[in-house]
Amino acid sequence: MQTVLITGASSGIGKATVTLLAASGYNLVICGRNTDALSALQQLYPGNISHILQFDISKKDEVFSSIQSLGDLRIDILINNAGNAHGLATFDQADITDLEAMIDINVKGLIYVSKAVLPLMIPYGSGHIVNISSIAGKQVYLNGTTYCASKFAVEALTQGMRIDLLPHNIKVTGIAPGAVATNFSLVRFKGDQSRADAVYEGYTPLSAEDVANTILFAIRQPEHVQIADLTVLPSVQASAVHISRKV
Ligand code: 8X3
Numbered sequence: 001m002q003t004v005l006i007t008g009a010s011s012g013i014g015k016a017t018v019t020l021l022a023a024s025g026y027n028l029v030i031c032g033r034n035t036d037a038l039s040a041l042q043q044l045y046p047g048n049i050s051h052i053l054q055f056d057i058s059k060k061d062e063v064f065s066s067i068q069s070l071g072d073l074r075i076d077i078l079i080n081n082a083g084n085a086h087g088l089a090t091f092d093q094a095d096i097t098d099l100e101a102m103i104d105i106n107v108k109g110l111i112y113v114s115k116a117v118l119p120l121m122i123p124y125g126s127g128h129i130v131n132i133s134s135i136a137g138k139q140v141y142l143n144g145t146t147y148c149a150s151k152f153a154v155e156a157l158t159q160g161m162r163i164d165l166l167p168h169n170i171k172v173t174g175i176a177p178g179a180v181a182t183n184f185s186l187v188r189f190k191g192d193q194s195r196a197d198a199v200y201e202g203y204t205p206l207s208a209e210d211v212a213n214t215i216l217f218a219i220r221q222p223e224h225v226q227i228a229d230l231t232v233l234p235s236v237q238a239s240a241v242h243i244s245r246k247v
Contacts, residue, residue: 003050004219005029005067005075005120006081007057007113010037013132014184016208017079017215022048022175024216029070031113032082057082057109067116075120077128077219080110083154085188092205106150107227110157118165126223127170130215131158132138135178138231139240151176162228171226173218176188178233181205202245203236 008014009030013035015037019031022045029051030038042049051070055062083106086098114129121127136144137151158174165172185196211232218227236244 001025001027002076003027003029003074004077004079005031005053005117006079007031007109010034010041012184013177013180013208013211013215014079014081015041017081018045018049018213020209020212020216022099024220026077029073029075031055031057031066057113058104060108060112063109064110064116065246067113067120070120072123073120074124075117075127076124077130078114078117078121079132080113080154080213081114081132082109082183083132083134083150085144087190088143088188090143091145093102099167102147102150103153106147107153109158110154114157114161121170123170125169125243127165127168128173128219129161129165129170130173130218131161132211132215133158133174133176135176135231135237135240137174137176137234141240144240147179158229162226166234173227174229175211175214175218176229176231177211177214178231178237178240179205180208182208202247203234203243205234206232 004026006014009018010032018028018041028049031053032038033056035054037241038052042052055066086101087094095217131154133154134151136148139157140148158172181200185199189195214230214232233237
């Protein structure tokens with residue numbers, strides 16, 4: 001049974017991926033901040049979730065000590081899923097703490113987790129890292145400058161890791177979803193439900209399960225096949241800002 005370590009596991013794309021991968025026969029190490037939600041998930045799939053790790057991805061020491069508690073457990077697949085957006089405003093108007101949070105979580109957090117997990121992958125001679133990016137990592141849009149910058153960084157990290165980890169036989173996949181109906185927008189708009197709902201009005205967005213399916217597709221390719229880069233959009237979305245809505 002292959003072991004998958006996934007961040008941001010307690011909700012959204014992470015939770016849907018845990019559910020799908022558990023049902024598909026993987027063993028999971030599920031990571032997040034919300035222990036109650038992680039424990040509830042483990043109770044649903046006790047045979048497929050061997051470990052729960054509670055840490056704040058933006059806190060370097062927490063990330064390293066938590067992952068080091070796994071000892072020499074082999075991690076076959078790392079899914080760097082945790083990430084979010086804080087605010088939607090022009091660069092001059094944006095709150096500096098929001099901008100820092102996005103860099104700390106989406107970029108530095110991904111670096112911390114990857115650096116902490118690699119010693120559980122490299123000695124075993126193979127591995128696979130899946131980085132969840134965004135359409136915002138492909139195109140910059142109005143009001144999204146620093147969120148987009150954080151996801152452009154994820155794209156660069158994905159490309160660079162693929163080069164640097166080649167001698168270690170580690171595949172690296174980037175998955176860039178467009179609009180996905182999760183609590184992403186609720187977090188971005190700080191709990192403003194009507195503003196969050198408006199993001200997904202008048203069309204069918206992707207579900208968290210749609211993205212989980214894409215992740216499963218990428219990780220269950222034969223050993224000699226590396227999915228480098230996938231952008232996944234709702235059928236009516238053509239770019240970060242072009243969505244055909246029926247209103
Ligand atoms: C989330 C998608 O378009 O809001 O990463 O940036 S978008």
